[in-house]
Amino acid sequence: MSTASDRLLVQQIRQGDERAWEHLIARYEGRLFAFIHRRIKDQAACEDIVQDSFVGFYTSLPNYDDRRDLQTYLFTIASHKITDYLRRTGRHPLQQTADEGGELFLHKLAEQTAASSVARGQERRELESTAIARALTNLLDTWRKQGDYQRLKVLELLFVKGWHNKDVAKFLDISEQQVANIRFAAVKKLGELVRADGLPADVFPELHV
Amino acid sequence: MTTPRELLESYLDDALGESETARLEQELRRDEELRRRLLAVMGERDRGEHTVGAIWRRHRLSCPSREQLGSFLLNVLDAGLRDYVDFHLRTIACAYCLANLADLQAQQQADAAVIQQRQQRVFQSSAGLLRKR
Structure with a gap:
C-alpha cells in the first residue's frame, strides 16, 4: 500500500507540479539505480534505464491505481526496462540459448506482468491474492509482536524460497519435526483465515494440511 | 538439490539477488530440462495460477x-x-x-x-x- 506522502506526490504530479516530480525522483532514484545496477553494471546504461523507468511511470500515470505500493510499481517498471535493455543489446542470457526457447522465453518474460487475459480471471486472482496477503499479514504480525522470528524464518524459507523441510531444519539448526510442526500450524491457521474470507483454501496446494 | 519452483517464480518476478540471478541464468543456459520447467511455470502464471510465495513477495509481507x-x-x-x-x-x-x-x-x-x-x-x-x- 502506498504511503499518504506518496499518494499526495502522485496527486500533485497528476496536476503537473514539477516540484512534486523532482521530489519523487529524489525519493526513488537511488533505490531504482541500485535495483538496476544489480543486473547491469554499466553506469551510463543504468542511468538511462532509471530515466526510462521514470518516464514509463509518468506515461502510465493515467492507469496507475494509487492504492498500489508506489515503490513496488516503480520496481516493476524498472524490471521491464532491464529486460528490454538486455534484449535490445543482445545480452539477455536466455537469448544465448541454442534451442528455440531463447526468443520464446524473452517474449514471455516481456509479457509476464502485463495485463493478462488469464483463464481464471483477474478479479478472482486479486481476491485470492488479497485474502492470502491478509491472512499472512495477520500471522506474521502476531509472530513479530512476540519477537518470534524463528517461525517467520521457517515459513519464509518454505514459501518464499521453496526449500524442503529438511533443508530448512539444517539451515536453522532445528529438528525436521519442529519445521513440520511450524508448517502444519501455520497452514492450518492460514486455511482458517482464508476460509473466513469466503474463499476455498484449496486453490493453493501449499495450504493443504 | 533440485531448483525449487519458487526460485523460478522469483526469477520471473525479478526478485532475486545478484548472485542468485547469475547462478540460475548459468543453469538455464546449460540445462534444457530447467528451461522447460521455467516455460511450464510461465504457462501456469499465464493461466492465472499463483503461489503463496509469489503473493508474499509481491506484497512484500x-x-x-x-x-x-x-x-x-x-x-x-x-x-x-x-x-x-x-x-x-x-x-x-x-x-x-x-x-x-x-x-x-x-x-x-x-x-x-x-x-x-x-x-x-x-x-x-x-x-x-x-x-x-
Missing part, C-alpha cells in the same frame, strides 16, 4: 521498512529484529530490500553532490513531460 533498514545500517535495532533483517537480506536475498540498503549506504558514503547531479539529470530530461500536459 516480510520486508523490513526503509527506516528499519536505516537502523540496521546504524546497528541500533534490537538483537532479534537485527538478526531477522540480516536473514532477509542475506538468505532470502530480497532484491527490493537490497536495493534500498545499497541506496542508504550510498547516501551515507558517497558524495551527496554526485547523487544530486544524477537526480538532476533525470529531472531535467523528464520535467518537460509535465509541461506538455
Whole structure:
C-alpha cells in the first residue's frame, strides 16, 4: 500500500507540479539505480534505464491505481526496462540459448506482468491474492509482536524460497519435526483465515494440511 | 538439490539477488530440462495460477521498512529484529530490500553532490513531460 506522502506526490504530479516530480525522483532514484545496477553494471546504461523507468511511470500515470505500493510499481517498471535493455543489446542470457526457447522465453518474460487475459480471471486472482496477503499479514504480525522470528524464518524459507523441510531444519539448526510442526500450524491457521474470507483454501496446494 | 519452483517464480518476478540471478541464468543456459520447467511455470502464471510465495513477495509481507533498514545500517535495532533483517537480506536475498540498503549506504558514503547531479539529470530530461500536459 502506498504511503499518504506518496499518494499526495502522485496527486500533485497528476496536476503537473514539477516540484512534486523532482521530489519523487529524489525519493526513488537511488533505490531504482541500485535495483538496476544489480543486473547491469554499466553506469551510463543504468542511468538511462532509471530515466526510462521514470518516464514509463509518468506515461502510465493515467492507469496507475494509487492504492498500489508506489515503490513496488516503480520496481516493476524498472524490471521491464532491464529486460528490454538486455534484449535490445543482445545480452539477455536466455537469448544465448541454442534451442528455440531463447526468443520464446524473452517474449514471455516481456509479457509476464502485463495485463493478462488469464483463464481464471483477474478479479478472482486479486481476491485470492488479497485474502492470502491478509491472512499472512495477520500471522506474521502476531509472530513479530512476540519477537518470534524463528517461525517467520521457517515459513519464509518454505514459501518464499521453496526449500524442503529438511533443508530448512539444517539451515536453522532445528529438528525436521519442529519445521513440520511450524508448517502444519501455520497452514492450518492460514486455511482458517482464508476460509473466513469466503474463499476455498484449496486453490493453493501449499495450504493443504 | 533440485531448483525449487519458487526460485523460478522469483526469477520471473525479478526478485532475486545478484548472485542468485547469475547462478540460475548459468543453469538455464546449460540445462534444457530447467528451461522447460521455467516455460511450464510461465504457462501456469499465464493461466492465472499463483503461489503463496509469489503473493508474499509481491506484497512484500516480510520486508523490513526503509527506516528499519536505516537502523540496521546504524546497528541500533534490537538483537532479534537485527538478526531477522540480516536473514532477509542475506538468505532470502530480497532484491527490493537490497536495493534500498545499497541506496542508504550510498547516501551515507558517497558524495551527496554526485547523487544530486544524477537526480538532476533525470529531472531535467523528464520535467518537460509535465509541461506538455
